[in-house]
Amino acid sequence: MLGYIVRRLIALIPILFGISILVFAAARVMPGNFAQVKAGQNATPEQVAELEHQYGLDKPLVEQYFNWLGDAAHLDLGKSLLRNRPVTDEIVSRLPVTGQLLIMTMGVSAILGLTIGIVSAMNFGRPLDSLLRGVSILGMSVPTFWVATLVILLPSIYFSYAPPFSHVGFFENPWDNLRQYGPPSLVLGFASGCGLARIVRGSILGVVGQDFMRTARAKGLRESVVIRRHALGNVMLPIITILGMEAVGLLGGTVIVEQVFNLNGLGRLLIESALSRDYPAIQAMALVVGVAVMLLFLLIDIAYACLDPRVRLTGGTNA
Amino acid sequence: MRSAEMTLEMAGEIRPHHIGLITHVRRRLMGVTGAAILGFLILTAVVGPFVVPYDPQSIEFSAFQKPGLEHPFGTDKLGRDVFTRVIYGARISLGIGIAATLMASIGGTLLGVVSAYFGGWVDYLIQRLVEVVMSFPALILLIILSAALGPSIRNVILILGIAAIPIMSRLVRSIVLSEKQQPYIEAARSLGASNRRILFMHVLPSTLPLVGILASLSLGFMILAEAALSFLGLGVPVPNPSWGADMSGNARDYFQQAPWLAIFPGLAISLTILGANLVGEAVRDIIDPFAQSWGRAGR
Numbered sequence: 001m002l003g004y005i006v007r008r009l010i011a012l013i014p015i016l017f018g019i020s021i022l023v024f025a026a027a028r029v030m031p032g033n034f035a036q037v038k039a040g041q042n043a044t045p046e047q048v049a050e051l052e053h054q055y056g057l058d059k060p061l062v063e064q065y066f067n068w069l070g071d072a073a074h075l076d077l078g079k080s081l082l083r084n085r086p087v088t089d090e091i092v093s094r095l096p097v098t099g100q101l102l103i104m105t106m107g108v109s110a111i112l113g114l115t116i117g118i119v120s121a122m123n124f125g126r127p128l129d130s131l132l133r134g135v136s137i138l139g140m141s142v143p144t145f146w147v148a149t150l151v152i153l154l155p156s157i158y159f160s161y162a163p164p165f166s167h168v169g170f171f172e173n174p175w176d177n178l179r180q181y182g183p184p185s186l187v188l189g190f191a192s193g194c195g196l197a198r199i200v201r202g203s204i205l206g207v208v209g210q211d212f213m214r215t216a217r218a219k220g221l222r223e224s225v226v227i228r229r230h231a232l233g234n235v236m237l238p239i240i241t242i243l244g245m246e247a248v249g250l251l252g253g254t255v256i257v258e259q260v261f262n263l264n265g266l267g268r269l270l271i272e273s274a275l276s277r278d279y280p281a282i283q284a285m286a287l288v289v290g291v292a293v294m295l296l297f298l299l300i301d302i303a304y305a306c307l308d309p310r311v312r313l314t315g316g317t318n319a
Numbered sequence: 320m321r322s323a324e325m326t327l328e329m330a331g332e333i334r335p336h337h338i339g340l341i342t343h344v345r346r347r348l349m350g351v352t353g354a355a356i357l358g359f360l361i362l363t364a365v366v367g368p369f370v371v372p373y374d375p376q377s378i379e380f381s382a383f384q385k386p387g388l389e390h391p392f393g394t395d396k397l398g399r400d401v402f403t404r405v406i407y408g409a410r411i412s413l414g415i416g417i418a419a420t421l422m423a424s425i426g427g428t429l430l431g432v433v434s435a436y437f438g439g440w441v442d443y444l445i446q447r448l449v450e451v452v453m454s455f456p457a458l459i460l461l462i463i464l465s466a467a468l469g470p471s472i473r474n475v476i477l478i479l480g481i482a483a484i485p486i487m488s489r490l491v492r493s494i495v496l497s498e499k500q501q502p503y504i505e506a507a508r509s510l511g512a513s514n515r516r517i518l519f520m521h522v523l524p525s526t527l528p529l530v531g532i533l534a535s536l537s538l539g540f541m542i543l544a545e546a547a548l549s550f551l552g553l554g555v556p557v558p559n560p561s562w563g564a565d566m567s568g569n570a571r572d573y574f575q576q577a578p579w580l581a582i583f584p585g586l587a588i589s590l591t592i593l594g595a596n597l598v599g600e601a602v603r604d605i606i607d608p609f610a611q612s613w614g615r616a617g618r
Contacts, residue, residue, distance in 0.1 A: 018451050026467060137600060141593035143543055145550045146585035149566065153574050153581055252458030256547060270459065271551055274466035282466050286459075293454045 004305055008298055019290035020072070024065050027283040077284035080273070087284040090269060097265035100170065101188075101254050102247070104181055108189025109196055109246060114239075116193065117200025122227060124205060132197070139194030144253060148187045148260040167264060184257040192246050192253065199242050203235040237307060244300035248293050353597025360591055364413045367406040375399065375407040375560040386579050393579040395570070401579065404560040405587050411561045412591060415476055416541040422480030424534045427487020428526060434488065435495035436518060446492075449485040457482060461544060465553040475554050479541050490533055494526045532602055539595030546588045562588045 052058050059067075071078065077087040120132040155161040163183065168176040207213060208231060216226045255267030266285070273281035377399065386393040392401035434445040452460065460482050468474040498504065499522070507517050548554030549563030557564055562584040574581045 015447075015451070018447055019454075022448075022451055026463070137596050138593065141539070141596045142589040143546055143550075143585070143592070145547060145563075146566070146581075146588060149571070149574070149581050149585065153578060156575060157578060248454075248456050250456075252456035255458055255462065256551070259551060270462055271553075274462050274553055277466060282463060286455075286463050289455060289459055290451070293456070297454070 005302060008301060012294055012298065015294060016291060019294070020069055020287060021065070023283055023286045023290065024068060026286070027279055028061065072284075072287060077287065078280035080278055080281040087281050090281070091266065091284070091288060094264060094266050094269055096169075097167070097263050098254055098258070098267060100181055101185055101258065101263065101265060102250055104185035105189045105192070105250055105254070106243070106247060108185055109193040109250075110243060112190060112193030113196025114200055116197035118204065118227065118232075120197065120201045121204035121208070121231075122223070124208075133201075136194035136197045139190055140198075142191075144187055144191050145256045145260055147191070148184065148257050151183050151187055152260065163261075180261075180263070184261040184263065188250065188253045188257050192250060196239075196242060196246060200235070200239060203238055204231050207231050207234050237304065240303055240307070241300055244296055244303075248296055251289060251292070347601075349597050350601025353594045353599075353601060356590060356594030357598060360409050360413060360594065363406060364409040367409060371400075371403045371406050373400040373403040375404045376558055385577075392583040393577065395565075395577070395580055396573050401565075401583055404565060405562065405583050407560040408562040408565070408584065408587060409591075411472070411555060411559060412542050412545060412588070415472065415479070415545045415555070416538050418476045419479035419483070419541045419545075420534050420538050422476060423483035423487050423537065424530055426480060426484040428491050428523070428530055430484060431488035431491025432495055432518060432522060432526070435492040435499065436514075436522065442492075445488070449488060452482075452485045453489075457540075457544065458547060461548055462551070462553055465548060470548075470553050470556045472555055472559065475545055475548060478548075479544055482544075483537055483541070487530065487533060487537075490529060491526050494529060495522055498522055498525050535602055536599045539592045539599060542588070542595060543592050 049058070068078070075088055077091070079085065080087050080090060083090060116132050116136060120129050120136075123129045123132075152163075163179045168180060170177040204227070213226060213230055216230045217223075221229075254265060255270060257263070258265045258267035259271055269281070270285050272278070273285065386401075392405060394400055395404075430445060430449075434442045455463075461478055464478040464481060465474065468478060504517060504521060507521055512520075545554055545561070546563035549561045550567045552564075552567050555561035555564050557568070565584045566581055570580060
């Protein structure tokens with residue numbers, strides 16, 4: 001098992017290399033460089049040149065790239081133009097917000113997705129199936145930023161209700177904290193749970209017609225046991241992959257709900273950086289997202305290797 | 320993913336008796352409802368602006384009028400007619416969605432054909448690049464691209480198109496790879512056909528049906544992505560009547576006072592994407608009937 005993980009980590013290196021080159025190149029292709037943005041529109045060429053020198057932008061591209069990469073390896077992702085403080089600090093200080101949001105959203109999404117998907121599959125072809133399918137298509141169609149807006153707006157109009165305005169840590173005041181994080185994770189979790197439900201339903205229906213299912217029924221097992229033991233057991237593995245993919249997609253979804261619900265997480269950092277063209281910050285966040293996604297994929301594969309003996313047989317020799 | 324060839328074969332094999340009556344009607348109903356919604360929206364986008372009495376940018380009315388006979392969806396903080404803006408918004412939303420889908424289809428097809436047909440290191444490089452781009456969450460990729468290019472209608476199309484090219488190219492590549500092995504390609508080659516002739520006369524046409532299907536499936540995503548980007552202030556810039564942009568920025572400060580500003584553009588977006596998703600669902604049912612028939616066999 002350990003050997004497998006180490007091999008996967010080594011295989012990650014060229015991919016991370018590719019991501020870093022792409023992110024670096026993208027930042028250079030952007031119109032105007034850091035220095036021009038920082039100096040403003042009325043800057044003289046000398047001022048721009050001085051800033052360029054300060055940021056090392058006058059050096060050859062290859063040298064710039066390796067300097068940046070070397071710094072990044074030491075977790076130094078450069079300085080935000082907008083806030084004039086290291087991007088790493090900014091990211092670390094916002095990590096708990098996005099982290100809690102992601103965990104709660106994943107929970108909501110998994111519970112809703114599995115429940116709707118299983119109930120839907122068990123009632124295949126009946127009205128309940130059609131109803132749930134309709135609900136999940138609807139849930140996928142309605143944009144989260146609109147639902148989120150209504151979730152804030154309607155209670156405030158009809159009940160004059162407002163969630164706590166400034167950030168509350170979970171251990172300071174769990175109730176206020178949940179009032180803050182509950183609605184956004186429900187909104188986002190519902191949307192992504194609807195997508196998940198469709199896949200769960202499809203995967204279950206995919207195994208329902210197989211021989212071992214008929215055998216299980218022929219043995220006289222109750223339908224719920226057949227579904228739980230035989231269908232779900234086979235369906236769980238692909239669903240783990242899908243859950244992992246959902247988590248990657250949710251990295252994008254959090255950007256929107258953080259914006260609407262006023263949560264100061266990584267998503268808002270990205271938006272603020274993008275709106276003010278804070279290139280060092282954008283570049284840093286792109287790298288962080290790329291690395292996070294790769295690690296998530298790795299986690300999925302490890303979970304697979306742990307749960308599925310077939311993967312261990314082909315993937316690792318001394319597992 | 321199942322090979323493209325197989326999917327096509329399956330599409331040819333569907334016969335009504337594989338499908339129960341209720342499923343059949345529901346499937347039709349779903350697709351028909353979706354198509355009706357989309358058709359209505361296209362009609363609105365094309366004809367609507369000639370029918371509505373006001374101008375989407377004109378600020379001649381008093382601000383924050385409640386929805387009523389004169390202004391069915393009310394007016395906004397500048398006194399613009401919200402109904403007119405929502406109607407014009409259909410043009411922007413569908414226009415951008417269709418343009419971006421076309422761009423992604425053409426770009427993705429070219430990239431996929433080149434990658435698969437030439438193989439070797441060209442294929443290797445393109446595929447690694449595609450993987451890196453595809454690993455980014457879609458919205459984050461769009462935000463980063465938008466930060467690089469700056470918000471404008473043209474750039475939104477460009478951004479959405481670029482972001483969707485990788486997945487389109489993957490599909491096309493898989494079709495071309497299987498098509499390359501077909502005897503008729505060998506026959507064409509032995510008759511002395513040039514690479515270019517084989518590519519354009521034989522390989523490219525065989526990719527068209529599935530590219531069309533994937534394009535129709537991605538329309539909903541494109542429209543949703545445009546609305547989300549505009550909502551974040553990184554898409555269609557104000558004062559263009561975009562549904563997403565009309566709910567973004569400081570417009571939000573007035574929602575409490577004038578909730579109709581939030582409700583109608585949001586309804587329009589939801590309806591559009593619902594239509595696109597229903598059509599997509601029907602299309603998927605037609606090309607992937609396996610889940611259905613297996614499910615029936617089990618009961």
